[in-house]
Every structure is written in C-alpha cells, then in structure tokens.
Amino acid sequence: MDAIDVILAKRDGGELTDEQIDWVVGAYTKGVVAEEQMAALAMAVLLNGMTRREVAAWTEAMIRTGERMDWSALDRPTTDKHSTGGVGDKITLPLAPTVAACGAAVPQLSGRGLGHTGGTLDKLESIPGWRASLSTAEMLDVLRATGVVVCAAGSGLAPADRKLYALRDVTGTVESIPLIASSIMSKKIAEGTGALVLDVKVGSGAFMKTADDARDLATTMVGIGADHGLRTVALLTAMDRPLGRAVGNAVEVAEAVEVLAGGGPDDVVALTVRLAREMLAAAGLDGGKDPAEALRDGTAMDVWRRMITAQGGDPAAPLPAAAESHDVVAPESGVLTRLDAYGVGVAAWRLGAGRARKEDPVSAAAGVVCHAKPGNEVVAGRPLLTLYADDAGRFDRALAALDGAIEVRPEGRPILFPLVLDRISA
C-alpha cells in the first residue's frame, strides 16, 4: 500500500477500503507513514468526511494499535460515561460511586483538562494523596474492592489516537466529527466497558456549540458503539451556562461531596441521577436500586470514601484553599439573565485551574464559585461570583474573560437550553 494513494482517494471524495484504513492507521503509528502525510489525510477527512463504514473501520484500526482491557473477571456488569467536556462538569465524581452503589462496576479511564474545560483527573488530584496512575492489576484490585476506579489511561491504549490527536491539534483538523468520534470511541472500546453513556455537551462552553453539531457527533458515536457491539446511548446536555456553582478543581470536589451528602445544586443532582439511570439501564441493571436513593441513604458516599482511599487519597483531609479571592458583584438589582459558560470557563483557566499546554501544572485551589445561577434574582453590590487564585496578579485577566459573560436585567427570564436537550440511541 502507498500513503499517497490513500490521501488522493480521500482528497478526491472517494471512500477508503477497510484494508486502506487499517494499513494507514497502523503504518502511521509505527512511523512508516510520515506526519505530513497523515496531516494531509486528516485534512482530507475533515473536508470530505467519512461514511459510517469508514468511521467504524478507522475506530477498529486505532483500537488494534494497542491493548484492549478485559473486565470479565468481575462479578458485576461494567458501565461507563464519557463527557465531551464542559465548564463545571464534575459529574463523574458523584456519578461513578452512585452507579457502583447501585450494583454496576465503573472502570473509567479519564483525562486531564486542556483549555477552558476541566479534567476529571485534575479535580481528583486536588484530594491530598490521591493517585491517578494505576497499573491494570491495581485497577482490577480497586474495582473488585470498591466497584469503581477512575484513573489515567496508560500509553498502551489506542496509541494511534495519542499520536493523531497531537497532530490534529497543530494542523487545524481537530474539528472533524468522524475524527473526534473515532478518537473518543476507540479509547472507550479499548477500555473494555460493557456499556457506555455519552454526555455530549452543547453550548458556548462546549466543543459543540449547536444542537445540530452535537446531535451529529452523538449519532456518529452511538453508531460506532453499535457497530462494535457496545451498548451506547447519548444524552445532549446544556453547556450554555456552567454546570453547578463551582468551576475549578478543589471547589468542584467540594461540590461533588455536597451532592454525595444528599445536597448540592439541583442541576448537578438531576444530571447525576439521569446519567446514572442511563448507565444502569445500559448495563441491564434497571429495576434495581435507584440512584436518587443511593445519594439519599449515604451508600454512594460510602463508595466515594472507599474509592478515594483505595487510590491513596484521604477523603477526610481538608481540600487546598486559595491564598487570594476577589468578589464580582451584581452591577444592578434584578434577574441574572446570562452567565456564559465559556466566559466563566476561561476565567477559571486564567486563574490557574486549567492549562494551555499538556505539560503545564494546574492549581488545585484556583477557580470560580457562582453565587447565583441564570434566572435567580440578584441585588446590586452583592457578590455574584467569587474568584480564587494562588496569586492576586491573575485577577485582571480573569475579569477580562468575564466581560460580556454576565447580564442582569431589571426583569425577564434567561433563554437557556433545557438541561437535557435530547437522547440518542441506536
């Protein structure tokens, strides 16, 4: 096979064969196909798309470049959730122990944040002692002992995706639905989960800004799941405003613990319960213990404490607190009609909660706490948001990110997406 023939076929709008796809993905991972050749092919895919068969073959080829995990030794069905990323999206933290408390096992390989969206591992690492890197044997031990493990994906899982994602990042080819869908699904299928629920975020703070694009991505991913025999369901959920009140790392852990204690913001609780029910149903465990009950009766909190402890963390230790804080006050009295997710996400990132490059450190204590949500009444001069940072020098740029992100009107109602916009299944 020849890389140039594959590039020309896709450049001219043709359909690649399974053999061409398998060869080009494998050869690229081994370094036989050059970076510039894969860059040209990725651009041709971005411009001309891929058919459902091509996307399934591309995903399979990426999985085949690495290991595939196997949890058949467990005595419970496995189920997992993947979010496409958002602002204040700490849902994995209350969700995974809740689902485990209802009888499923949750083997979640998670990521770190990049840009204005946070990463689950960064949030959990704000808990003193908690460790994200586990061997496969340790993962199995933690899963057996607690029913849930959330940790970093090792380099052996879909290595083609790791290499291709880095290339897409610098060649303007990230925003291709077939490439995003195959990237996410190759990792989730290689992870070996028996069922999968996708939380596809929609709005200014999300990857997908419109419901149409989000539906397209969700449908493509659900199709890949079906083609690989993985029970997959997707929810389209709102990311036009932050999820919950806390945006950052330790502040989001604190909010997740409130939810596990039976409190917390309504939207975080509602989404946790909805996603948990979907995960249990996809695993064939509907009709058992209800997730809302697991949050109420403390069993989800018990699992949380065990899972944090099993990975070296101290669930009772105080979370890191920021050295500096700054209140943003309501400019006038009335109704908060807009609190833009992207603006708040960029503010938290500039405060130190996120990173611009993969190798940058993040601050555990930095972030934003929202004292009001869109639709709430606010009073002139009272705090709307509190910004937290390790260094007061970060406040000016964070405040600049909030320019235009907040709107208070004497009266009226915000125009918001419903929390769950749609559900897509095969």
Ligand code: URA
């Ligand atoms: N997340 C992924 O894992 N891959 C993409 O391509 C985009 C987001």
